[in-house]
Amino acid sequence: MSVRELELEREPLRRSRELARADGQQALMSLEGVSLYYERRRGMMAPAEQVGAVVDVDLDIYPGEIIALVGESGCGKTSLGSVLTGLAKPTSGRVLFQGADIAGLKGERYQDFRGGVQMVQQDSYAALNPIRTIYQSLSAPILQRKIVKGRKAARARVIELLETVGLTPPDRFLDKYPHQLSGGQRQRILMARAISLNPKVIVADEPVSMIDVSLRISILNLMAELNRKLDIAIVYITHDLATARYIAERGRMAVMYLGRVMELGGVDDVLSQPRHPYLQALLSAVPTPDPDIAKAMLELPLRSLEMPNAARPPAGCRFHPRCPHAIDLCSQEEPQLRPVGASEAACHLAEQTLAGWQERMAAIRASRDS
Amino acid sequence: MDNLVEIKGLTIEFPMRAGTLKAVNQADFSIPRGQITALVGESGSGKSTLASAVMRAVTSPGRIAAGTIRFDGEDILALSRKQLQAYKWERASMVFQAAQNALNPVVRIKDQIIETYRAHRSGASEKQIVDKARDLMDYVRLEPDRVLQAFPHELSGGMKQRVMIAFSLLLDPQLVILDEPTTALDVITQAYIFDILVKIHKEMDITMLLLTHDIGVVAKAADRVGVMYAGNIVEAGSVYDMFKRPKHPYTAKLMKAVPSLYDDLSERKAIPGSPPDLLRMPPGCPFAPRCEHAFDACRKASPSRVVWPGGHEASCHLHPDSQTVSIAEVRTS
Numbered sequence: 001m002s003v004r005e006l007e008l009e010r011e012p013l014r015r016s017r018e019l020a021r022a023d024g025q026q027a028l029m030s031l032e033g034v035s036l037y038y039e040r041r042r043g044m045m046a047p048a049e050q051v052g053a054v055v056d057v058d059l060d061i062y063p064g065e066i067i068a069l070v071g072e073s074g075c076g077k078t079s080l081g082s083v084l085t086g087l088a089k090p091t092s093g094r095v096l097f098q099g100a101d102i103a104g105l106k107g108e109r110y111q112d113f114r115g116g117v118q119m120v121q122q123d124s125y126a127a128l129n130p131i132r133t134i135y136q137s138l139s140a141p142i143l144q145r146k147i148v149k150g151r152k153a154a155r156a157r158v159i160e161l162l163e164t165v166g167l168t169p170p171d172r173f174l175d176k177y178p179h180q181l182s183g184g185q186r187q188r189i190l191m192a193r194a195i196s197l198n199p200k201v202i203v204a205d206e207p208v209s210m211i212d213v214s215l216r217i218s219i220l221n222l223m224a225e226l227n228r229k230l231d232i233a234i235v236y237i238t239h240d241l242a243t244a245r246y247i248a249e250r251g252r253m254a255v256m257y258l259g260r261v262m263e264l265g266g267v268d269d270v271l272s273q274p275r276h277p278y279l280q281a282l283l284s285a286v287p288t289p290d291p292d293i294a295k296a297m298l299e300l301p302l303r304s305l306e307m308p309n310a311a312r313p314p315a316g317c318r319f320h321p322r323c324p325h326a327i328d329l330c331s332q333e334e335p336q337l338r339p340v341g342a343s344e345a346a347c348h349l350a351e352q353t354l355a356g357w358q359e360r361m362a363a364i365r366a367s368r369d370s
Numbered sequence: 371m372d373n374l375v376e377i378k379g380l381t382i383e384f385p386m387r388a389g390t391l392k393a394v395n396q397a398d399f400s401i402p403r404g405q406i407t408a409l410v411g412e413s414g415s416g417k418s419t420l421a422s423a424v425m426r427a428v429t430s431p432g433r434i435a436a437g438t439i440r441f442d443g444e445d446i447l448a449l450s451r452k453q454l455q456a457y458k459w460e461r462a463s464m465v466f467q468a469a470q471n472a473l474n475p476v477v478r479i480k481d482q483i484i485e486t487y488r489a490h491r492s493g494a495s496e497k498q499i500v501d502k503a504r505d506l507m508d509y510v511r512l513e514p515d516r517v518l519q520a521f522p523h524e525l526s527g528g529m530k531q532r533v534m535i536a537f538s539l540l541l542d543p544q545l546v547i548l549d550e551p552t553t554a555l556d557v558i559t560q561a562y563i564f565d566i567l568v569k570i571h572k573e574m575d576i577t578m579l580l581l582t583h584d585i586g587v588v589a590k591a592a593d594r595v596g597v598m599y600a601g602n603i604v605e606a607g608s609v610y611d612m613f614k615r616p617k618h619p620y621t622a623k624l625m626k627a628v629p630s631l632y633d634d635l636s637e638r639k640a641i642p643g644s645p646p647d648l649l650r651m652p653p654g655c656p657f658a659p660r661c662e663h664a665f666d667a668c669r670k671a672s673p674s675r676v677v678w679p680g681g682h683e684a685s686c687h688l689h690p691d692s693q694t695v696s697i698a699e700v701r702t703s
Contacts, residue, residue, distance in 0.1 A: 072556040072557065072558060073556055182644055184644065212412045212413060212583075212644075212645075213412060213583055213584070213585075213624070213627060213628055214412060214623070214624060214627045214640060214641040214645075215640055215641070215644065216627070216628075216629075216640070217627055217629065217638055217639060217640035218640035220629075221640070239556065239557065241557075241631060242586075242628070242629040242630050242631050243629050245629065245631060245635070246629035246635055246638060249635055271631060281558060282557060282558065283631065284561070285557040285558045285560065285561035285562075286557055286561075286586065286631055287560075287561070287564075287584065287586030287587045287589060287590045288586055288589060288590075288630050288631060288632060289585045289586045289588075289589050289613070289625060289628050289630050290589055290613065290630070290632065290633075291589045291590075291609045291610055291613050293589075293632065294586065294589035294590035295589070295590060299565075300558065300561055300562065300565070302558065305528070305558065305559065305562050306526075
């Protein structure tokens with residue numbers, strides 16, 4: 001498929017397809033009971049601790065969808081991204097790509113996986129070789145993989161790629177070095193590199209957090225555009241709930257805490273009806289650019305600020321020591337993801353906490369409108 | 371209105387090989403006493419440089435080329451070395467960006483506090499200082515016993531940031547400047563720190579200047595807001611005026627450029643283009659090349675400042691005199 005055929009329109013984007021799961025599609029990638037533990041030693045003589053970065057995660061990624069993985073630093077979202085891209089081997093569980101376990105892939109099928117799952121990093125400066133021109137950085141992978149043959153075809157393809165990611169006129173960028181471009185432009189180069197191998201999935205880890213606020217939306221729009229036009233599924237990893245909502249408006253969202261998925265569902269549903277008290281705390285903490293709402297949200301529904309040690313997660317629900325609603329059951333039994341309305345949440349009290357949240361929001365809205 | 375700090379015509383230049391860069395260009399800005407004022411701008415807009423001038427901490431080769439800064443009526447650009455020592459930290463203090471790294475890694479927190487205190491008030495007894503430090507640690511919700519004895523690496527990022535806030539309050543200043551105080555921290559820690567800052571502001575009656583690029587944070591904490599673009603203060607006013615009735619197209623666009631959790635997503639738009647190169651500033655209004663309302667005058671002459679009742683002010687050719695129309699009204703008409 002040629003990129004030029006796709007002729008990008010500049011109309012405002014209305015993003016990803018409807019919830020993929022609803023059409024009964026087969027998953028493109030599946031995580032089955034995936035855990036990733038790191039070993040950590042504190043001091044030379046201390047015994048090794050097992051730190052659970054990802055704990056028993058089941059997650060399907062459907063063709064062409066946008067799914068946002070959100071959580072605070074240390075929640076395991078980046079580790080989960082490393083597992084998806086094959087950069088980290090899970091300690092237990094399986095990762096399936098188009099139905100096959102990636103641990104057993106060999107030869108051409110392994111190459112299909114490596115080309116089919118691409119990554120876009122947070123620090124665009126560190127992700128590009130500083131002594132190579134943009135042309136060199138973008139032509140190397142497509143020549144190596146024999147997607148194009150010969151320098152002339154490679155040049156034409158690189159020009160196409162630059163046009164696709166909105167770097168026009170492309171000639172101006174071919175012979176530039178990474179330090180001669182702005183952060184937003186470099187991030188577009190990373191997008192061009194990621195799509196150059198015609199991937200099925202792009203895992204983007206905090207792609208806009210180092211870009212100026214006034215330009216962030218244009219990068220998010222570009223990703224949504226690539227998703228729609230090239231039918232590439234996007235896993236958007238971020239701590240920023242608002243940008244996740246923006247890019248994955250009709251996609252899905254998975255909220256992680258201490259290695260586990262706590263809530264999973266359609267973005268709109270999850271954000272307007274947060275079932276898990278942790279997500280409610282996160283939502284209360286996000287500063288909203290509206291003085292009325294922002295000033296009403298000063299108090300956080302949390303019992304403690306400190307994040308527990310991931311090497312010794314609390315018994316029962318990992319969130320219970322910080323949870324304002326916790327009951328005895330929460331310290332005894334770890335809740336599993338279960339359907340609550342249209343989404344899933346791992347909370348014993350999801351129904352009650354959701355009702356409490358809705359009352360609180362109604363009160364804020366009423367006081368703003370009066 | 372009673373202003374603690376009044377800045378008039380402030381220009382800060384950095385001579386470079388390629389020419390002279392004006393990081394701050396003829397800025398007029400005031401910080402009202404007893405309020406939280408936020409200065410918003412993208413990276414490179416000059417907000418940190420402007421704040422460092424208030425602290426008399428502009429670093430070489432930067433220099434204050436023109437203008438005055440009055441603190442409580444006194445011209446601080448004229449202070450002698452000795453007077454400066456009594457000004458810095460005792461009347462105005464600053465929590466720098468990435469303040470977590472501002473602590474000495476090999477000295478216990480307690481000893482760093484004692485050293486700082488004695489640099490200003492040499493006669494103070496250790497007990498006096500430690501008692502004061504304990505109160506402040508309590509105030510920022512840290513356990514005094516543990517934290518005072520700790521080395522910086524034993525504390526988390528959020529804890530170190532709170533130690534720095536306690537530090538800034540050590541000598542009872544009237545003004546605390548906070549430069550991106552929560553940028554490297556998680557949202558929950560960030561919300562908690564703003565909780566503490568707002569409480570300190572209210573209970574200790576401290577005037578604050580908050581530098582940030584995050585307009586959500588501004589909405590939450592600030593009473594008054596200034597917007598900087600390419601070294602210029604383009605608009606200033608109360609937080610409600612700025613969010614609901616912005617006068618400068620840059621402010622209006624900036625508010626629309628940030629995705630939020632509640633608004634209609636279709637209204638969110640990036641600002642086309644990118645900020646100008648400070649060494650090659652366009653003639654006229656610095657925002658004109660990116661502005662959809664720009665007309666001939668914008669590309670020729672710098673707009674002058676227009677002030678509306680309530681202290682709302684903007685520098686934009688759309689407002690040739692004090693007509694009280696907002697950008698939103700201009701667009702819909």
